[in-house]
Amino acid sequence: MEPYHQQVYRLKKLQSMPILFGQIVHRYIEQAINDYLQTGKAPTVEELIQLGRGQLNAAFIDSTRRLDFWRQKPNKYYMMQEIYYHGTLSPELVQDYKERLRLVFNHFLMSETFQQITSQKGSLRIGEPEQFRSMKVEDVQVFVVMDFHYYDELRDKWIIVDWKTGGESDDDRQQLALYAYYVQQKYRVSLAQIEVYNEYLLTGKRKKYSFTDFDMENILYTFQRSVLEMKKYQADIFSNEPVDIEDFEQTQEKWHCRGCNFRELCVSR
Incomplete structure (x- = not known):
């Protein structure tokens, strides 16, 4: 039998259709924005759909034909959770996500965020491109993965945007509060200078959030409680066993x- 930790690592790499779909959409949105900033040319919805469909097809092929490759190198090949546990994808699920591709990319191109990028390109200062950002909160390193943020020189505002490919969740506001805290600390700005938005790409809805000092205290308290809860499952805090x-x-x-x-x-x- 294989070592237990290898089995756990491999299972960690499974991707359910909603997660995989979201990752693919985020990848091509980021690429579309970067390409526009460099070339001034925006993609068409058909071009984005073709790219997204190609990646979904690649994931399906890996999951159905390359099981042994994935078992050996789970970080190099896709394995869809639904196929791993059930052996197939239902035709209804496949059709649903085909339709979602068109909806999310169409709503992205029409979104207020992308329209602002294309109309105010010269007055926007895009945030650092690193995907994984981190900060220290009481000696604990916290990784912050923001979809997109920039500084609007005309309005003296920092704008944080989170693209959502699923429905609204009660957790959305708390997640964005952590992003606002990161921007506040990194750039040494007031909360009044920070605007935060969810772009819900399935519906085309845009939702704005405002945060207060009390919200920041609350997110730090929630974080501290979460850290304490996780530490209960550490046998050794130094080796992280x-x-x-x-x-x-x-x-x-x-x-x-x-x-x-x-x-x-x-x-x-």
């Missing part, structure tokens, strides 16, 4: 299991 798997309690909410990458581990428990 976890406790035994038996010490991780199983959820009683079975609906969580349907979307869990690691559910095959629970079968043997």
Whole structure:
């Protein structure tokens, strides 16, 4: 049998259709913005759809024909969670995501954010391009993965934009509060200079958020509680070794299991 940690790592690399779809859409939105800033040319919706469909097809081919390759190199090949556990994708799911491709890319090109990029190119200072940004919160390194942020010189505002390919969630505001905290700390600006938006690409809806000092205190408190909760599962804080798997309690909410990458581990428990 293979080492347990290899099995866990491989399961971590499974990608459900919603997650995979979101990653692909985000990739080509980022590429479209970067290309426009360099060339002044915006892609058509058909070009974006073709790119997105090509990546979804590649993921399907990997998942159905290259299982052994994925087992050997799970970070080099796709494996769709639905195919791994059920062996196939339903025709309804495939058709649904084909339609979503057109919706999200069309709404992206028509979005207020992209329209501002194309109309105010000279007065926008785009945030640093690194995908993974981090900050220290009470000696804990926190990684912040923002979709897009920039400084609007005409309005003296920092703008944070998060593209959403799914529906609205109660967690959206809390996630954006952390982004606002990062921008506030990094650029040493007031919260009044920060504007935060969700662009919901399935519906074309744009939602604006405002944050106060109380919100920042609340997000830090929530973060501290989360860190304490995670540390309960460390056997050794210096080597970051976890406790035994038996010490991780199983959820009683079975609906969580349907979307869990690691559910095959629970079968043997």
